[in-house]
Amino acid sequence: MLSGIRLDEVRSLLRQLHCRSGESPVVEMKSKFFELMLNIMMRMISGKRYYGENISGREEQDQVQRFREIVRETFEVSGATNVGDFVPIVNWFGFLNKKGLEKRLVVLQEKRDEFMQALIDEHRSVRPGRDEDDHSQARRKTMIDVLLSLQETEAEYYSDEIIRGIIQVMLSAGTDTSAATSEWALSLLLNNPECLKKAQAEIDAKIGHNRLIEESDLAQLPYIHNIINETLRMYPISPVLAPHESSEECSVGGFRIPRGTMLLVNLWALHNSRELWVEPDKFKPERFAGFDVERDRFVMMPFGSGRRGCPGEGLAKRVLGLVLGSLIQCFEWERPGEDMVDMTEGTGLTMPKARPLLAKCTPRRSMLKLLSQI
Numbered sequence: 001m002l003s004g005i006r007l008d009e010v011r012s013l014l015r016q017l018h019c020r021s022g023e024s025p026v027v028e029m030k031s032k033f034f035e036l037m038l039n040i041m042m043r044m045i046s047g048k049r050y051y052g053e054n055i056s057g058r059e060e061q062d063q064v065q066r067f068r069e070i071v072r073e074t075f076e077v078s079g080a081t082n083v084g085d086f087v088p089i090v091n092w093f094g095f096l097n098k099k100g101l102e103k104r105l106v107v108l109q110e111k112r113d114e115f116m117q118a119l120i121d122e123h124r125s126v127r128p129g130r131d132e133d134d135h136s137q138a139r140r141k142t143m144i145d146v147l148l149s150l151q152e153t154e155a156e157y158y159s160d161e162i163i164r165g166i167i168q169v170m171l172s173a174g175t176d177t178s179a180a181t182s183e184w185a186l187s188l189l190l191n192n193p194e195c196l197k198k199a200q201a202e203i204d205a206k207i208g209h210n211r212l213i214e215e216s217d218l219a220q221l222p223y224i225h226n227i228i229n230e231t232l233r234m235y236p237i238s239p240v241l242a243p244h245e246s247s248e249e250c251s252v253g254g255f256r257i258p259r260g261t262m263l264l265v266n267l268w269a270l271h272n273s274r275e276l277w278v279e280p281d282k283f284k285p286e287r288f289a290g291f292d293v294e295r296d297r298f299v300m301m302p303f304g305s306g307r308r309g310c311p312g313e314g315l316a317k318r319v320l321g322l323v324l325g326s327l328i329q330c331f332e333w334e335r336p337g338e339d340m341v342d343m344t345e346g347t348g349l350t351m352p353k354a355r356p357l358l359a360k361c362t363p364r365r366s367m368l369k370l371l372s373q374i
């Protein structure tokens with residue numbers, strides 16, 4: 001669903017990277033991935049893009065500025081881990097600080113609500129015409145349109161408040177996560193050029209140079225999947241998953257867990273354990289060739305597991321495959337100098353790289369004709 005939007009946005013990134021003639025070949029990729037994921041998500045939600053080309057008009061510019069401001073503040077506030085959430089006694093000492101953060105969150109939530117409500121109202125006033133044929137309706141239908149149709153039949157559940165909540169959770173859980181994973185993956189490939197060559201060879205053999213990769217090609221590109229899995233194993237975006245709470249008293253690994261206890265799963269330790277993985281600190285996408293999703297379910301779970309596992313897993317894997325596959329198909333990627341890419345982990349809501357990735361990007365000769373046509 002909405003795969004045309006994802007393809008269009010990835011092609012816009014390819015165009016940007018190609019049309020840099022005269023500029024340095026070294027590109028800062030962190031912001032490129034983040035803006036790409038935000039554009040993909042907002043176009044699927046509302047049909048609008050807020051970064052890059054094709055943004056014109058005074059009113060549109062104002063809306064863009066407001067959206068970017070909200071995004072900046074959201075990630076700034078959510079990146080500020082509040083230690084008191086995990087160790088409540090700290091709140092006794094940092095009471096004033098906590099109040100300050102809470103106040104910022106309340107003000108930010110008001111701004112977000114106002115922005116999202118305006119989008120919902122706009123969609124409500126221009127619903128896809130009932131006299132349009134099925135094909136053009138499907139083309140124009142955004143997630144807000146779908147949620148508003150559900151509101152017509154299940155008004156109590158699909159209230160505007162719930163729709164605003166769904167938009168917000170998709171933006172905060174579904175953009176930074178995919179952007180950061182793309183950045184870790186490309187960084188790992190720059191440090192392991194033999195894996196990059198192998199991925200390129202797979203794409204050349206299965207897709208060739210006469211057309212660009214599409215999502216439907218991903219099933220034929222197992223090595224790209226292996227790269228994504230290996231990246232998520234080594235650099236899981238939520239290293240301790242989201243905090244869970246026992247709804248009943250239970251037992252975990254022989255320990256009695258009272259009802260209402262916060263439980264953090266140390267995913268990073270599981271993914272990097274020497275007992276479970278051979279040479280866990282080495283980037284070896286090949287290790288996933290014989291991976292059995294069912295058998296190895298609790299050894300590798302970058303998207304969590306069970307009822308509260310990530311509902312965006314399928315979408316994330318499709319987007320990551322399309323983005324990485326397209327970048328590898330169209331460009332040669334190298335480190336800007338002799339030094340290895342610094343893989344130090346930073347702090348934040350989703351585990352970011354401490355230093356944004358700089359990469360040398362040159363269009364592949366065999367892809368120049370196609371790149372000049374997009």
Ligand code: HEM
Nearest residue numbers: 173174177178181237238241242303304305308310312316
């Ligand atoms: C590489 C990309 C992504 C990774 C690694 C990831 C990972 C995770 C993890 C680890 C959790 C917590 C699961 C748990 O505690 O058991 C989670 C929750 C969630 N994710 Fe993702 N995610 C990604 C992309 C997405 C996308 C694209 C969306 C939406 C379109 C999304 C929506 C959500 C939501 C709504 C939750 C909360 C689920 C709940 O609490 O019931 N995620 N994700």
